[in-house]
Amino acid sequence: MKIIPIASGKGGVGKTTLALNLALALSRQYQTVLIDLDAGTSSLRNFLQMKIGKDIYHFLKKGHPLEKCLVGLDRSLDPENLFAGFRMLASPRNFISDIVNLNYQLKAKLIRGINHLRADYVILDIKAGIDEQVLDFLPITNTGILVFTPKMKAATITAAEMVRAVLFRVCRILMKPKALKLDSGKTLSSKDLQMLVSVVDRLEDVYNRRVPNFDHFFLQVEERFPETRIIPRLKRFVSNFRVNFVLNQFDGIETSAENIIRPFVEHLNSLVSANLAPTNLGWVVYHEDIRNSSEDALPYLIMQQYRRKPKISGQDRIEAELRELMGVKKKSLTSRSPNPSIESGSNEVTRQLDVLRRMVVRGASQDPEANFDFVVARLQALGKSSIHHCGMNRILSPQEIRNIFYT
Ligand SMILES: Nc1ncnc2c1ncn2[C@@H]1O[C@H](COP(=O)(O)OP(=O)(O)OP(=O)(O)O)[C@@H](O)[C@H]1O
Numbered sequence: 001m002k003i004i005p006i007a008s009g010k011g012g013v014g015k016t017t018l019a020l021n022l023a024l025a026l027s028r029q030y031q032t033v034l035i036d037l038d039a040g041t042s043s044l045r046n047f048l049q050m051k052i053g054k055d056i057y058h059f060l061k062k063g064h065p066l067e068k069c070l071v072g073l074d075r076s077l078d079p080e081n082l083f084a085g086f087r088m089l090a091s092p093r094n095f096i097s098d099i100v101n102l103n104y105q106l107k108a109k110l111i112r113g114i115n116h117l118r119a120d121y122v123i124l125d126i127k128a129g130i131d132e133q134v135l136d137f138l139p140i141t142n143t144g145i146l147v148f149t150p151k152m153k154a155a156t157i158t159a160a161e162m163v164r165a166v167l168f169r170v171c172r173i174l175m176k177p178k179a180l181k182l183d184s185g186k187t188l189s190s191k192d193l194q195m196l197v198s199v200v201d202r203l204e205d206v207y208n209r210r211v212p213n214f215d216h217f218f219l220q221v222e223e224r225f226p227e228t229r230i231i232p233r234l235k236r237f238v239s240n241f242r243v244n245f246v247l248n249q250f251d252g253i254e255t256s257a258e259n260i261i262r263p264f265v266e267h268l269n270s271l272v273s274a275n276l277a278p279t280n281l282g283w284v285v286y287h288e289d290i291r292n293s294s295e296d297a298l299p300y301l302i303m304q305q306y307r308r309k310p311k312i313s314g315q316d317r318i319e320a321e322l323r324e325l326m327g328v329k330k331k332s333l334t335s336r337s338p339n340p341s342i343e344s345g346s347n348e349v350t351r352q353l354d355v356l357r358r359m360v361v362r363g364a365s366q367d368p369e370a371n372f373d374f375v376v377a378r379l380q381a382l383g384k385s386s387i388h389h390c391g392m393n394r395i396l397s398p399q400e401i402r403n404i405f406y407t
């Protein structure tokens with residue numbers, strides 16, 4: 001099972017739109033569960049015009065098994081059963097404070113329930129903001145999928161802060177006093193632990209410029225604690241962290257470059273680490289039908305499925321090229337990259353822009369349905385290369401995180 005959160009930190013960028021349509025696209029091939037973790041005002045059930053019986057309330061407060069609270073698509077929405085693998089855990093119709101602000105027990109129950117689901121993919125629609133209700137559902141090795149829209153440049157700094165917060169959370173979990181005895185070799189004295197924690201405090205304090213990011217943090221603690229095994233592990237962990245994103249409402253290279261790619265790479269490097277580079281998992285173009293789909297409560301993919309639109313000529317060829325370009329399909333022996341800077345990989349911003357430019361030059365599809373399918377193909381390809389690149393197999397508890405690092 002692969003659990004993939006769709007997050008952004010900022011509101012209104014298209015998280016729910018992507019989560020819903022990606023889950024639908026996946027459900028044509030896989031058992032897919034979509035979970036609404038934004039029980040506040042942006043309820044996912046408003047995006048689907050169908051009756052929903054049981055929801056997360058019945059699981060958390062009424063003792064129903066989670067599997068029994070999942071709903072498939074109504075027959076009227078999917079008469080041909082094309083999205084047979086789709087099931088959803090909705091949030092309540094009305095505001096229920098206990099569900100919006102999960103306490104420790106309810107959150108643990110929900111996490112256990114999700115971890116025991118039988119599905120190939122679980123997509124989490126994450127609420128805006130960076131707090132424990134968000135961070136506790138994110139993977140520790142990667143971001144899941146971050147969503148950006150060129151219309152909201154400020155989302156890039158929030159997303160970089162989210163990456164920082166995920167890494168801090170792991171640092172804090174590892175530096176609980178009981179971790180002391182597990183630090184093999186020499187034991188770390190409580191004075192030294194305090195010292196280590198104070199460097200983490202300084203790193204977290206953005207007004208303290210002496211430890212601006214994790215690179216500086218490691219420089220300081222490596223020198224001070226050369227015997228501590230956890231430091232090199234943590235360092236490897238930060239430099240292997242994967243940042244994945246999808247550009248929503250993609251409307252051209254220049255605006256995406258200026259409003260998203262460049263600022264995001266800069267914020268990641270300055271706030272987190274110069275070793276981090278984001279991976280583009282695709283894009284979704286702006287489309288009036290998508291905007292209307294939320295107003296009509298009819299998901300875009302379902303709307304399109306029954307519209308029977310003719311395929312644009314040459315579309316298959318363009319899609320095949322795009323798949324090859326993004327590494328979804330192996331390159332043929334004869335194909336060559338028309339742009340050598342792609343291979344050099346020396347500058348992350350340039351590399352990202354090259355990919356976007358080539359998408360557009362080669363006639364990147366203007367069809368959102370192909371866009372969603374493309375993200376599916378990217379997930380399949382990444383899933384094959386590493387289980388830690390995008391998403392997670394289970395949502396880890398703090399104790400499980402400590403076990404991973406200290407054994
Ligand atoms: N590619 C797109 N083309 C046109 N409209 C879009 C597109 N993506 C999203 N929208 C519209 O933008 C609005 C916000 O999208 P959505 O609700 O998915 O964002 P969100 O990030 O989940 O917001 P929130 O933080 O409130 O949960 C919706 O009206 C949606 O229909």
Ligand SMILES: [Mg+2]
Nearest residue numbers: 015016038042
């Ligand atoms: Mg939403």
